Amino acid sequence: MLNGAFGEQLGLSFRVRNPRTLISLTPSGLPIAVTEIRFDRRLDAPTYPVASEDAYLIGLQLCDVSSHEMWLSGEHVSCGRWGLGTTIFYDLTQRPVLYFDEPFHQLTFYVSRRALAEVCDDFDPLESELRIASGQPVDDETIRHMGQTLRAFIDQGKRTRVVDHLLFALCGHVAERYGSHKAKKILRMEKGLAPWQQRRARELLRESMTEGVRLQAVADACRMSTSAFVRGFKRSMGVTPHQWLLLQRVERATELMESRALSLVDVAMSCGFADQSHFTRVFTRKMGLTPGVYQRAARSKAA
Numbered sequence: 001m002l003n004g005a006f007g008e009q010l011g012l013s014f015r016v017r018n019p020r021t022l023i024s025l026t027p028s029g030l031p032i033a034v035t036e037i038r039f040d041r042r043l044d045a046p047t048y049p050v051a052s053e054d055a056y057l058i059g060l061q062l063c064d065v066s067s068h069e070m071w072l073s074g075e076h077v078s079c080g081r082w083g084l085g086t087t088i089f090y091d092l093t094q095r096p097v098l099y100f101d102e103p104f105h106q107l108t109f110y111v112s113r114r115a116l117a118e119v120c121d122d123f124d125p126l127e128s129e130l131r132i133a134s135g136q137p138v139d140d141e142t143i144r145h146m147g148q149t150l151r152a153f154i155d156q157g158k159r160t161r162v163v164d165h166l167l168f169a170l171c172g173h174v175a176e177r178y179g180s181h182k183a184k185k186i187l188r189m190e191k192g193l194a195p196w197q198q199r200r201a202r203e204l205l206r207e208s209m210t211e212g213v214r215l216q217a218v219a220d221a222c223r224m225s226t227s228a229f230v231r232g233f234k235r236s237m238g239v240t241p242h243q244w245l246l247l248q249r250v251e252r253a254t255e256l257m258e259s260r261a262l263s264l265v266d267v268a269m270s271c272g273f274a275d276q277s278h279f280t281r282v283f284t285r286k287m288g289l290t291p292g293v294y295q296r297a298a299r300s301k302a303a
Contacts, residue, residue: 192235
């Protein structure tokens with residue numbers, strides 16, 4: 001069971017039953033979620049304190065709130081208007097409590113510091129805090145547009161790849177705009193794929209060396225569009241996915257020719273080349289000599 005301040009658990013704090021929620025998971029299984037919190041009359045009492053955890057709530061106001069009250073760690077910290085379309089941040093380590101004397105409607109995004117660190121790779125949850133005060137309304141056009149897009153998927157009640165991409169993009173935007181200077185600088189360098197994406201891409205390409213794999217499938221596994229994946233892969237590895245796969249096939253071919261008494265046709269088929277002619281062309285281009293010459297040299301050395 002997934003735990004965190006989203007879905008029914010967040011709804012309990014606001015006394016809202018079964019709030020509509022979409023949840024995405026990081027590769028390691030950490031939740032990133034968006035919950036729609038809505039009530040059409042004033043609260044009879046402040047919200048129940050949200051359980052303390054190393055995470056943030058990010059609220060997008062879907063209605064104008066003329067006044068609110070907020071307490072953090074038991075101390076009153078803010079009051080006043082939250083306008084339609086503004087964004088509000090809550091640090092859950094401070095156990096926020098809220099009170100509204102009027103109807104309320106908000107899309108509330110949940111993301112832990114660990115999830116931010118995983119999705120953004122270089123965002124260090126131990127060293128980097130978001131540079132925004134809890135309860136301070138900000139005008140963030142990017143979050144506003146993402147939220148409006150996600151509302152359509154909340155209405156449909158289903159999670160899709162688009163939802164995953166949007167929630168991951170939200171994490172990147174938050175770290176970029178509100179993270180520490182160190183985190184922002186690293187993110188802007190556009191180094192390419194995150195380490196987990198590099199590992200996943202290499203695993204899939206190696207596993208499908210013989211039969212091949214659709215580039216879209218590898219990009220999906222890395223939570224990226226195909227074009228963004230190709231650009232990121234080349235930045236990280238120095239070659240395109242296709243070129244990298246050919247290099248792995250050539251490397252595998254050298255191992256087979258050195259360790260087994262296989263024909264060149266068998267080597268070509270075992271390494272995923274279309275035929276021996278294709279194998280010879282690629283191998284010669286990469287190694288500077290034909291497979292036949294390499295095989296004879298390898299056998300002579302072994303003898």
